[in-house]
Amino acid sequence: DSGVTQTPKHLITATGQRVTLRCSPRSGDLSVYWYQQSLDQGLQFLIQYYNGEERAKGNILERFSAQQFPDLHSELNLSSLELGDSALYFCASSPVGTKSPLHFGNGTRLTVT
Amino acid sequence: SQQGEEDPQALSIQEGENATMNCSYKTSINNLQWYRQNSGRGLVHLILIRSNEREKHSGRLRVTLDTSKKSSSLLITASRAADTASYFCATEPNAGGTSYGKLTFGQGTILTVHP
Numbered sequence: 001d002s003g004v005t006q007t008p009k010h011l012i013t014a015t016g017q018r019v020t021l022r023c024s025p026r027s028g029d030l031s032v033y034w035y036q037q038s039l040d041q042g043l044q045f046l047i048q049y050y051n052g053e054e055r056a057k058g059n060i061l062e063r064f065s066a067q068q069f070p071d072l073h074s075e076l077n078l079s080s081l082e083l084g085d086s087a088l089y090f091c092a093s094s095p096v097g098t099k100s101p102l103h104f105g106n107g108t109r110l111t112v113t
Numbered sequence: 114s115q116q117g118e119e120d121p122q123a124l125s126i127q128e129g130e131n132a133t134m135n136c137s138y139k140t141s142i143n144n145l146q147w148y149r150q151n152s153g154r155g156l157v158h159l160i161l162i163r164s165n166e167r168e169k170h171s172g173r174l175r176v177t178l179d180t181s182k183k184s185s186s187l188l189i190t191a192s193r194a195a196d197t198a199s200y201f202c203a204t205e206p207n208a209g210g211t212s213y214g215k216l217t218f219g220q221g222t223i224l225t226v227h228p
Contacts, residue, residue, distance in 0.1 A: 002157070033216075042220045043156075043201065043218035045216070045217065058215070088153070090155060092155075092156075101146055101158035102146075102148075103158065104155035104156040104157070106154055106155045107154070109153070
């Protein structure tokens with residue numbers, strides 16, 4: 001058990017809809033990362049937060065947004081969903097950032113129909 | 114595009130044999146990490162090697178890093194059926210202190226160990 005909790009485990013929704021994925025980092029970890037994993041794109045870094053502030057942005061679409069709350073949990077919001085957004089979405093956390101391994105949650109499998 | 118490229122894409126061996134996976138990357142790095150992923154599950158950190166290190170061991174794992182060739186290898190010795198998983202290399206770029214631990218992952222090697 002990595003200590004990172006992601007909910008829900010599975011999500012099935014229709015095109016055009018909006019969903020929210022939730023992540024609770026390991027106790028004491030200040031950094032939260034979001035990754036998307038799909039068969040064609042592999043693991044893509046989306047965004048990182050550190051202690052409530054956005055620190056780095058990757059290949060995140062404008063339809064996607066995220067935030068980290070004062071209690072350090074994070075949410076990833078996906079809107080105007082398209083079929084191509086179907087993927088595994090992972091949250092990971094680390095204590096500080098540099099030179100620290102990431103601890104991954106078990107992911108949310110999103111299926112857009 | 115992915116920073117790390119892994120080779121081979123898939124590897125099938127018998128229990129007891131050694132498994133070697135290779136990773137190449139493109140830019141200067143702070144460190145390189147290897148992760149394991151069982152089917153449909155989260156990634157699990159295996160080992161981290163810093164840019165000033167050349168070799169590191171952890172149990173049955175041996176990692177090498179050649180920064181001049183921008184490549185790394187992961188060796189799993191005396192493999193077991195339970196080692197069956199996907200293995201990913203991930204690099205933290207040397208971005209003047211602004212990388213904040215962001216990792217870029219390779220496409221992974223699927224390892225199958227037959228009992």
